[in-house]
Amino acid sequence: MNIKRLLCCIALLLSMPLALADKPATEAPARRDATTFTEADVNAITSSAVLQRMIVGYQRLGDDQRLGWTLARLSQLNPDSGDLRMALALNFAKQGNKSKTYDLLLKMKEQGYGFDLAKDSRFAKVTGTEAWDYIVENLQANLKPFGEGKVAFSLPKGDTLFESIAWDPKRNKFLVGSVRDGKIQLADKNGKLEEFIAPADGSGLWSIYALATDPERDLLYAASTSALYFKGFRQEDFNKTGIFKFSLSTGKLLDKYLLPVDQGTRALSSITVG
Secondary structure, three states: OOOOOHHOOHHHHHOOOOOEEEEOOOOOEEEEEEHOOOHHHOOOOOOOOHHHHHHHHHHHHHHHHHHHHHHHHHHHHHOOOOHHHHHHHHHHHHOOOOHHHHHHHHHHHHHHOOOOOOOHHHHHHOOEEEEEHHHHHHHHHHHOOOOOOOOOOOOOOOOOOOEEEEEEEEOEEEEEEEEOOOOOEEEEEOEEEEEEHHHHHOOOOOEEEEEEEEHOOOOEEEEEEEEOOOOOOOHHHOOOOOEEEEEEEOOOEEEEEOOOOOOOOOOOOOOOOO
């Protein structure tokens, strides 16, 4: 795992001063010196973008204590990020805090994360204990594949680039989404396809990158982006992306939620129902 990826993705912010604005841009912003923040100050921040900027600044300043507070807060806001948790574990290890390092790595082990830390010199300050050996052994064990799998069915060949799949328990069929034609099709357990929803229906769909079903509410969600791979791509649709909401039983479009196009290039690639 490339732990540095967390910081590299915001490297362009390195030249920015480590200060925060806490008022809208229409007002004269009040700037606060983040180098004086307490842990409570950090935990009061709810913006991931602000926290990411602080991470870069604290790393540049070598302020490991505030870096740890900020990584912990950002991890709270992004609980499914293994990269953030590992970055926090490395921060604890750098400070020689065995208790917090072990506790976090054990939680990650229970979550199913797998790492090979046996020769990772970044953890040098927390090695040499039976607890550490146990953690290393079990994180390595999580890397081993288990169980048996077999091909359930194959989808027909063609210029489709299927990128997403979901399950409809009422029909006992899968739904598959195409990046190339923007269609959502039903697939039986033999891989036979039946067209269900298409851009031509008036939905405005583009490339389908993720699907999620909510059978209890008869809903289907699709994450769709106007990608260059889409056969119907139009220049005026560039950078458009959003979530499309359909009736699962009929395929009728119920609503769609598009991201603003003036806030940078983005694409939605995963979705789940919660």
